[in-house]
Amino acid sequence: MTAQVYRYIEEPELTILIPCLNEAETIERCVEKAKLCLLRLGVHGEVLVADNGSTDGSQDLAIAKGARVVHVPDRGYGAALRHGIHTARGRYVIMGDGDDSYDFSNLDPFLAKLRDGFDLVMGNRFKGGIAQGAMPLLHRYLGNPVLSFFGRLFFKIDLGDFHCGLRGFNRERMCDLELYTTGMEFASEMVISAALKSYRICEVPTTLKKDGRSRPPHLRTWHDGWRHLSFLLMFSPRWLFVYPGLALILLGVVTAVILFPGPVSLANGVNLDVHTFLVAAIAVLIGVQTLTFGLIAQRFAIKYRLLPPDAAGSRGLSFLTFDRGLLVAAALILLGLFGIGWSLFTWASVDFGPLRYPSVMRVLILSLTSIAIGVQLGFTVFLSGIMNIPNKRDRIRAAVENALLRSGHHRR
Known part of the structure; x- marks a missing residue:
């Protein structure tokens, strides 16, 4: 019995993973919502912040709110997430950006699908709702729809929001994919590699609100859009x-x-x-x-x-x-x-x-x-x-x- 309790303590069921690069304005709210969600669901889990070299004190703020912080020496969105996935302790991982645009307080649908045996659970912002000003019009009506269309066409993936940043997955199965990209195209690589390996993939509605930071986002519209599209083509x-x-x-x-x-x-x-x-x-x-x-x-x-x-x-x-x-x-x-x-x-x-x-x-x-x-x-x-x-x-x-x-x- 003691061994079972010890194993339970050492191996959380869920890790909520947040990549971070200078998110001092919003990281505390994200960690708080994630912690409250774990408490409400009664899930043994952890909040893990993969810090990518913040210089604004984001690390200390996250630790003060109860998150575990790991330092990622390699720069890039994909590098932070990849390192976070490999250091996560949970059986399942739900990842989301640290700008307070995703709803960490309502992760119930993601966890339910993961428990049902799905390997990758994607959020769909177009079904769940996009608040005014939360997504640039170019992204909403051109970038995301076009890239999602190509994803469905090339890889026969029935997803309406190919690039939603809020998603959950089985950690062990994701590590087996041996993902390698370090930039924003990491989001595409994850979905493509999972589809090519015939992983069970589904999506659930989620909401997107305007982020809470005053600085410009890290995402560069045309540069990162082209990187996503070229990555789709290289894998097809x-x-x-x-x-x-x-x-x-x-x-x-x-x-x-x-x-x-x-x-x-x-x-x-x-x-x-x-x-x-x-x-x-x-x-x-x-x-x-x-x-x-x-x-x-x-x-x-x-x-x-x-x-x-x-x-x-x-x-x-x-x-x-x-x-x-x-x-x-x-x-x-x-x-x-x-x-x-x-x-x-x-x-x-x-x-x-x-x-x-x-x-x-x-x-x-x-x-x-x-x-x-x-x-x-x-x-x-x-x-x-x-x-x-x-x-x-x-x-x-x-x-x-x-x-x-x-x-x-x-x-x-």
Whole structure:
């Protein structure tokens, strides 16, 4: 019985985590509300302030109100939260900003969902209510909706407020994600990584009021918005590389097929001829390059476990074997050389004078495009082969996994 009581004291159920950087005007109210919430809920927990180098005495104010303060040497919103998560003592963690804009007195819905087994519980400010002046109009009607839309589109996450700062999670499960970003994009990384690992994610309504500080916020609208968007794209090779590449290839091929027999006249006297055919060929070339970038990025991300294995992507990657890829590259180069040879023969037939056959230029453009794609594909195959060479890290990881499997087998 004594051991159980000791364990209960040492391991709180809930940690309320507050990142802090010069929040002397509001940190006391945040800690008070969090402490009162724990008392009202009857939950054994702690209030943890992850201080990121405050110079206004925020640390002492938080300690005086009963919070535990940890000092984070690395600067950045993500660095403070990551350090706080790893030093938290609770089974569950609910995090929120220290500017008194989030309601720490009403964390009941978050804790209830965590107890139901959800790994990540997001707040939704659009459902719970946003007070006048609490969120800039640009964030409310453009930034958050657009980034949340891309999050749902890229990662199939059913969240209406992708970047709400008030959220709860299972601490052990969150540590397993090995999050690494240090800036504002940490909020996106947490949700994306949880979704890619098939964590159980839900959201609950929460409110947002105008913050209580007199200084400007740390958030920089365009800079941090771009960092969030670029992070979403980097974790989605399909939307960054594969889909744009396929679209360019399709557009270029369709245009080239239409224009290969000859010029096409459109309305208002617009004529599409060999110049448009050249643009179509370049579109195909760029599309193929983008698509191969996507396949390499997908292979790299899966190999180093930045992304989980994907069935459709694996089929595409399995096709790009070393020998098969080189054969396709060689065939494209030979086809292009044949087209160039035919073009030279046709030109020689008129003693290398002016050509009256517009089809020759189309064949020449097509042949050069085929050679360029073949060369590019050949180098891509070699790059993919280099990535498949086992390194020391792969051997160590394989040895560890085999040891774990054997120990599990022995236990059974």
